[in-house]
Amino acid sequence: MAQRFRIFYQRIADHKQIRCLSEAPGDIPPVWTDRVATAAVLDNLFSNAVKYSSPGKRIWVEVLAQQDWVVCRVRDEGPGLSQEDQAKLFQHGTTLTPKPTDGEPSAGYGLAVAKDLIEKVGGEIWCESVVGQGACFSFRLPHYQESVHGAGQA
Numbered sequence: 001m002a003q004r005f006r007i008f009y010q011r012i013a014d015h016k017q018i019r020c021l022s023e024a025p026g027d028i029p030p031v032w033t034d035r036v037a038t039a040a041v042l043d044n045l046f047s048n049a050v051k052y053s054s055p056g057k058r059i060w061v062e063v064l065a066q067q068d069w070v071v072c073r074v075r076d077e078g079p080g081l082s083q084e085d086q087a088k089l090f091q092h093g094t095t096l097t098p099k100p101t102d103g104e105p106s107a108g109y110g111l112a113v114a115k116d117l118i119e120k121v122g123g124e125i126w127c128e129s130v131v132g133q134g135a136c137f138s139f140r141l142p143h144y145q146e147s148v149h150g151a152g153q154a
Helices: 002-016 035-052 084-090 110-120
Strands: 018-025 060-068 069-076 124-129 133-144
Touching: 002 018, 002 035, 002 060, 035 060, 035 069, 035 110, 035 133, 110 124, 110 133
Parallel strands: 018 060
Antiparallel strands: 060 069, 069 133, 124 133
């Protein structure tokens, strides 16, 4: 799914000469999730990465397995976020210091909705960022594991 979003957003990023790159090994286990919720989260993370990146920068998406989780990261070369902005990231209606680089709109609800969606499917979302060095938004979802009991057993 992440690869499809990278391809889709590359067409949008072309307007700003931004390159969308991916890193994903072929052995990623399936996850237990709602595909629509996960797609909405990926859409928000890619949209923000393009929106806040200056022309000529790069965006990466990476998917990897870690213990009982699959982690997806969307990393950019945008302005980065201060500690103060990071503390407010996932709150509804929050306006942060960085501004879109091409006049794109921002209502301040996308990341709050992304957090709600990821938590509802048993995952977690977070951000790592340094001002001037871009941001990396990550979320993780649990591996799909079949029930120990067979169908119809208690």
